[in-house]
Amino acid sequence: MASSSSIHDIRTIAALFDMRADFVSAQVYGSGHINDTYCAWFDQSGKRIRYVVQRINHNVFKQPVQLMENVERVTQHALATLKANGSREAYRRTLTCIPSLDGKPYATDSAGNVWRIYPFVERARGYDELETNEQAYQAARAFGEFQKLAATLGGERLHETIPNFHNTPKRLEALEAAIAADSAGRAAEVATEIEFARARSADCSRITDLIASGEIPERVTHNDTKLNNVLLDDVTAEGVCVIDLDTTMPGSALYDFGDMVRTAAPTTREDDPDPANIGVRLDRFEALVKGYLSTATFLNKHELANLAFAGKLLTLECGIRFLTDYLSGDVYFKISRPSHNIDRCRNQFAFVKAIEDNMDAMEKIVAAHR
Numbered sequence: 001m002a003s004s005s006s007i008h009d010i011r012t013i014a015a016l017f018d019m020r021a022d023f024v025s026a027q028v029y030g031s032g033h034i035n036d037t038y039c040a041w042f043d044q045s046g047k048r049i050r051y052v053v054q055r056i057n058h059n060v061f062k063q064p065v066q067l068m069e070n071v072e073r074v075t076q077h078a079l080a081t082l083k084a085n086g087s088r089e090a091y092r093r094t095l096t097c098i099p100s101l102d103g104k105p106y107a108t109d110s111a112g113n114v115w116r117i118y119p120f121v122e123r124a125r126g127y128d129e130l131e132t133n134e135q136a137y138q139a140a141r142a143f144g145e146f147q148k149l150a151a152t153l154g155g156e157r158l159h160e161t162i163p164n165f166h167n168t169p170k171r172l173e174a175l176e177a178a179i180a181a182d183s184a185g186r187a188a189e190v191a192t193e194i195e196f197a198r199a200r201s202a203d204c205s206r207i208t209d210l211i212a213s214g215e216i217p218e219r220v221t222h223n224d225t226k227l228n229n230v231l232l233d234d235v236t237a238e239g240v241c242v243i244d245l246d247t248t249m250p251g252s253a254l255y256d257f258g259d260m261v262r263t264a265a266p267t268t269r270e271d272d273p274d275p276a277n278i279g280v281r282l283d284r285f286e287a288l289v290k291g292y293l294s295t296a297t298f299l300n301k302h303e304l305a306n307l308a309f310a311g312k313l314l315t316l317e318c319g320i321r322f323l324t325d326y327l328s329g330d331v332y333f334k335i336s337r338p339s340h341n342i343d344r345c346r347n348q349f350a351f352v353k354a355i356e357d358n359m360d361a362m363e364k365i366v367a368a369h370r
Contacts, residue, residue: 010038010053016107017117018099021049031128033334034060035246039120050120051098055113056106061246064114065106066159071116071245072097072105073158074220078149092121093241094149121241124231133287134237136264139230140291142239143222143260147253150220151298158220158249165223165247166255168204168317172197175324184329190342196349197320203313204320207254207306215302221251225259239291253296253303254310260288261311262318266351270318273343275350280358285311286365293369304370308362312355319348 010026021042029039029052036055041048056064075095082090097105098117106116130136164170179187179194187194210216222229222242229244263270265288267279289307293299322345325332330341337343355362 008036008038008055010040013053013055013107013109013115014040014042014117016100016109016115018101018103019051019117020044024048026053032244040117050122052118052120053115054117055115056246058114061161063159063161067161067246068097068104068106068114068116070158070161070248071095073155074150074153074245074248077153078146081149081152089240091119092124095121095241095243095245121231121243123234124240125234126228126231126243128228130227130264130284133283135232136227136284136287137291138232138237138239139227139264140239140257140260140288141295142230142242142291143225143256144292144295145239146222146242147219147256148295148298150248153220160249162247162249165249166251166314166317167208168313168320169208171317171320171324172201172204175320175327178324178327182327184327186327190323190326190345193319193323193342193345193349196352197316197323200316200352203309203316206309207252207313210302210306211252215300216252216254216306217300218250219253220248221253221256223247223249223251223255223259225256226263227260253299254306255314257288257292257296257307258310258312258314260292261285261355262315262348262351264288265311266347266354268347270347271340271344272347273339275346278347278350278354280351280354280362282358282361282365285362286369289365289369304366307366308355308359311362312352312359315348315355316352319345319352322348 011023014023019042021044024041024043026038026040030037034057038053040051040053058064061067078094079090079096082093095118100107106114108114175197211218224247230239231241233240265281265285267281268277322341326341333341335341
């Protein structure tokens with residue numbers, strides 16, 4: 001039976017799927033804050049096998065069925081491509097969906113919750129905090145491989161499950177609306193941050209303009225490239241599997257790389273209350289560039305020319321989102337103190353400035369590894 005730490009009846013949920021194994025036990029698993037995730041043990045002909053069982057949070061992901069259709073298409077294509085290329089660990093290098101009894105990549109329980117089950121990727125784990133540049137290299141290499149596999153996906157365009165997710169001009173419009181409304185009465189105290197964002201309005205539209213002109217293609221992208229979304233092999237430390245595919249949808253490869261820079265290359269955490277602590281770790285940035293470009297061999301000249309800028313743009317976008325939420329009364333991001341969102345905003349904007357100050361060095365690093 002499910003352990004006492006479980007808040008759902010995983011035995012009943014598992015019965016909705018074509019497991020071809022007997023349920024043994026389950027417990028809450030992982031450090032994620034959005035979906036409900038369990039590690040479940042099953043007995044298959046006397047052998048114990050682990051699976052990841054997840055309830056998709058439909059308050060965050062409003063279209064869970066379309067989300068799972070995207071995940072199934074991308075993972076099935078990745079698996080087929082890995083097999084065709086002779087990979088000896090094809091099933092370990094991509095997530096795969098266990099089908100429900102009616103053949104879908106998900107099942108819906110009696111309460112209307114949408115569930116999925118993945119085989120557990122053994123002998124590998126994610127890291128909430130990077131410890132070495134080699135880990136950054138391996139994670140970036142894995143994200144590049146994920147994009148490379150997805151680049152040959154045919155058929156119709158994937159569902160855009162979160163419209164305008166990385167549309168920075170739209171994020172700037174939302175900021176202006178929040179300034180005009182000033183619902184929490186905070187606009188006067190953050191005039192410096194507002195001016196910082198407005199002064200970079202031209203930057204906000206660079207990538208969307210390049211996509212609109214056709215100079216940068218729309219691609220299948222992960223859109224949440226925190227480096228703990230890559231599992232690293234326990235023995236070799238190689239990046240073996242990209243996980244957390246909920247935001248996989250149409251986007252720009254630059255968004256994925258830019259968010260890697262935003263999360264991996266700062267000298268301090270994103271909510272450090274002292275922006276003076278923020279800087280760019282050029283050694284970490286170089287590790288990301290080397291790892292990513294070792295597999296992202298499909299990039300065109302315009303994408304390559306904007307890799308360093310992408311780190312600035314995604315950081316600016318995130319800072320704008322934190323500032324917007326602060327002006328709106330902290331209604332979106334979870335906070336642990338009244339100044340949490342504005343601290344995050346100031347930290348992100350300080351990192352934008354640090355990238356601007358180091359842009360020449362960053363461009364030289366990209367050029368050295370192209």
